[in-house]
Amino acid sequence: MTIRPIIEVPDKRLKTVSQPVAEVTDDTRALMDDMLDTMYDANGIGLAAIQVGVADRVIVMDISRREQWHGATEDDPEEADTGETGPRFFVNPEIVWVSEETRNYQEGCLSVPGFYDDVARPAQCRVAFLDYDGKAQELACDGLLATCIQHEMDHLEGIVFLDRLSRLKRQMVLKKIAKAERDTARAE
Numbered sequence: 570m571t572i573r574p575i576i577e578v579p580d581k582r583l584k585t586v587s588q589p590v591a592e593v594t595d596d597t598r599a600l601m602d603d604m605l606d607t608m609y610d611a612n613g614i615g616l617a618a619i620q621v622g623v624a625d626r627v628i629v630m631d632i633s634r635r636e637q638w639h640g641a642t643e644d645d646p647e648e649a650d651t652g653e654t655g656p657r658f659f660v661n662p663e664i665v666w667v668s669e670e671t672r673n674y675q676e677g678c679l680s681v682p683g684f685y686d687d688v689a690r691p692a693q694c695r696v697a698f699l700d701y702d703g704k705a706q707e708l709a710c711d712g713l714l715a716t717c718i719q720h721e722m723d724h725l726e727g728i729v730f731l732d733r734l735s736r737l738k739r740q741m742v743l744k745k746i747a748k749a750e751r752d753t754a755r756a757e
């Protein structure tokens with residue numbers, strides 16, 4: 570297993586629409602293993618393959634690690650115990666149902682380091698996908714799980730959560746990131 574570099578905005582590769590995986594093979598599993606290592610190393614709770622430059626419809630998640638994630642606020646009792654343990658793998662995920670009820674959650678993204686903001690999404694959803702072994706599964710998602718899977722599935726369509734904020738806010742963030750990069754370049 571290898572930790573791969575994570576692509577950050579404004580890298581154009583993040584706008585790629587990822588392709589369905591024809592079959593879950595050992596190569597797919599090797600990719601998922603690498604993605605999981607990469608995600609844990611970066612203290613993330615979800616990662617889409619395009620974030621490591623692979624345009625396959627593959628997602629890894631582990632929301633039991635949420636305490637390491639900024640978006641997890643301790644004063645949110647609703648999220649106190651998700652009962653979630655361990656990694657989840659999603660190949661070719663499809664949302665088959667979403668609730669009318671929406672929910673605001675403060676999201677962050679390993680491809681948008683250091684920035685968090687509220688995004689409104691359906692509060693619950695059902696997702697059909699192939700698991701680590703290539704078996705067809707369906708999962709009912711609520712709370713952080715629903716938010717996270719929808720955030721990751723956006724990546725498969727070339728969408729980052731910044732795209733769901735106002736244009737003004739998005740431009741402000743991109744400017745900040747560009748400035749931070751210039752400052753780093755100058756310091757090196």
Ligand SMILES: [Zn+2]
Nearest residue numbers: 677678679680
């Ligand atoms: Zn993300």
